[in-house]
Amino acid sequence: MYPTSLRFLPLFLSPRMTAFSVSVYPDTSFDTDTMERDYLAAAVAALPTSFRELTLRVNAAGLGNDELKKEVLHMIRRCGQTLTHLEIDVELPAVTVHRAMRLPNLRTWKVHRSSPPATFSPSSETTTHLPALRSLALSATNAYDWAVFLASSYPTVDGVRSTLTELNLSDNYAVTPTLIAQICVFKNLTRLDAGYSCPKHECAFTLADDDLSRLSLALPRLEWLMLGRQCDKNTCRTTFRSLLFLSARCPKLAFISIHFNTIQIAQDIKSLFETEDSGVKELRDSPTRCHIGTFSVYRTPLFLEGLEELDVVKRGFSNVFPRLREIARRCGRTWQSLTEVLRKGKGLY
Ligand SMILES: [Zn+2]
Numbered sequence: 001m002y003p004t005s006l007r008f009l010p011l012f013l014s015p016r017m018t019a020f021s022v023s024v025y026p027d028t029s030f031d032t033d034t035m036e037r038d039y040l041a042a043a044v045a046a047l048p049t050s051f052r053e054l055t056l057r058v059n060a061a062g063l064g065n066d067e068l069k070k071e072v073l074h075m076i077r078r079c080g081q082t083l084t085h086l087e088i089d090v091e092l093p094a095v096t097v098h099r100a101m102r103l104p105n106l107r108t109w110k111v112h113r114s115s116p117p118a119t120f121s122p123s124s125e126t127t128t129h130l131p132a133l134r135s136l137a138l139s140a141t142n143a144y145d146w147a148v149f150l151a152s153s154y155p156t157v158d159g160v161r162s163t164l165t166e167l168n169l170s171d172n173y174a175v176t177p178t179l180i181a182q183i184c185v186f187k188n189l190t191r192l193d194a195g196y197s198c199p200k201h202e203c204a205f206t207l208a209d210d211d212l213s214r215l216s217l218a219l220p221r222l223e224w225l226m227l228g229r230q231c232d233k234n235t236c237r238t239t240f241r242s243l244l245f246l247s248a249r250c251p252k253l254a255f256i257s258i259h260f261n262t263i264q265i266a267q268d269i270k271s272l273f274e275t276e277d278s279g280v281k282e283l284r285d286s287p288t289r290c291h292i293g294t295f296s297v298y299r300t301p302l303f304l305e306g307l308e309e310l311d312v313v314k315r316g317f318s319n320v321f322p323r324l325r326e327i328a329r330r331c332g333r334t335w336q337s338l339t340e341v342l343r344k345g346k347g348l349y
Contacts, residue, residue: 002027003061006039015048019085021055024063041067044075051075053085059113064090076100087137089113101129101157110137110168116149130160137168147182161185165221169194175227177211184218191224195257198231205236205259212242212258216249225250227258232299232331236261240268240316241280246290247320248283253290262302266309269316284319294326302334310334314341 002025009022022040040056040063047054054075058064072088073096083103087110092100097114100106109130138146150157164186169175175194183192198204205228216222225246236259246256261268273284295317304310317324317338324342329335 001025003036003063006036006043009039009043010046013043013046016050017048018051019053019055020044020047020051021053023055023057024061026060026062037063037065038067041065041071044068044071047075047079049078050082051079052082054083055085055087055110057087057089059089069093069096072096073099076103081105084108084132086110087112091115094118102127103130103132105132106130107132108135108137109133111142111146112137112139113141115142116146127156128159129154129157131163133160133163135166135168136164137170140169143169144179144182147179151182151185162188165189166191167193170196170226176206177208180207180211180215184214187218188221189219190221190252192219192222193224193226194228195226196228198228198233203231203233203235203259204228205231205238207259208237209239209241209245212238213245216245220250221252222246222250223252224255225253225258226255229257230259230296230298230300232301234261234263234301240265240320241272243320244272244280244283247292248286248288251288251290253292255296256290256292257296257298260300262300265302265316266304266312269312272316273319289320289322291323292321293323294328295321295324296328297332297335298328299330300332302332302338304334310337310341313338317342 001022004027006024020043022043024040040058044054044056056072058068069090069092072090072092076083076096076099080099080103082105084105085108086100086103086106087108089112091113094117098117100109101117136146150160165188167183167186167189170193175196183189196204207227238258238260240260242258242260243256246253246258272280275281304313327335327339327342
């Protein structure tokens with residue numbers, strides 16, 4: 001809605017309401033000095049005590065005022081036993097963040113701007129934090145700090161390392177090896193979303209095969225892995241080897257999007273299937289593979305020299321993704337040729 005519609009919010013409030021979701025669009029003609037924005041704080045103040053789900057996307061419209069922050073804290077205190085979902089794109093004070101972390105039934109939390117606590121008070125030392133959290137979304141500005149905080153040795157946040165199953169870091173360019181190393185502590189993740197598109201002038205993907213190897217070892221339950229849309233620069237350090245790590249160690253994967261370099265993909269695949277490296281040998285000879293039927297390469301370029309290289313690449317994909325029948329792409333005739341030969345039959349190494 002637009003800010004001028006906020007005055008109608010009281011008409012929709014009911015004592016039996018369990019979910020409240022408001023997104024306010026920026027409106028340049030809107031005067032933030034008017035009392036319109038107080039309608040929002042008043043609506044939050046009127047939410048019933050059995051309330052469960054709150055979504056407020058209002059910061060872009062300049063509505064994150066002190067009155068709203070105060071009412072959010074009161075609401076968290078009032079509805080503490082029943083709240084299961086929180087999404088507020090306003091930077092909340094430390095006291096509210098502390099309080100939210102002690103909600104016993106909070107299952108999903110989208111932390112758009114707020115930072116993790118710098119310290120815990122002595123009275124918090126024995127309280128288990130985020131005991132029911134399953135899904136956490138962080139933004140580009142706070143993802144690293146939160147990941148470090150939750151992966152740290154605070155005993156009261158220990159539990160979240162095994163309860164968290166979904167982590168969303170989308171629009172975060174800085175998915176660095178250091179951040180990935182922190183994420184590896186959330187050992188039961190089934191969904192990791194760090195989706196972004198690289199800037200036009202350069203590739204922002206900084207991970208290497210070793211990082212994907214560590215990730216695949218640490219998160220064997222992954223079902224959905226989004227590490228950004230592939231651009232056309234072909235400068236990344238990950239290779240086809242990362243695809244083998246993921247498919248062989250995370251057999252439940254149904255979706256993968258990662259960069260991999262294709263400049264010498266045929267040679268990469270040959271060396272992968274000829275190497276005597278015991279770790280790689282064990283994976284390539286094991287029958288365990290994920291069930292991906294469609295693999296997205298988006299803008300990844302692919303140039304192959306002749307039918308022999310095409311055959312090598314086909315055999316590589318057939319081995320790593322035995323159920324693959326479709327390669328989703330934005331461009332590239334060679335990918336089309338590869339899809340056609342994959343459909344005709346399997347090649348086995
Ligand atoms: Zn890129």
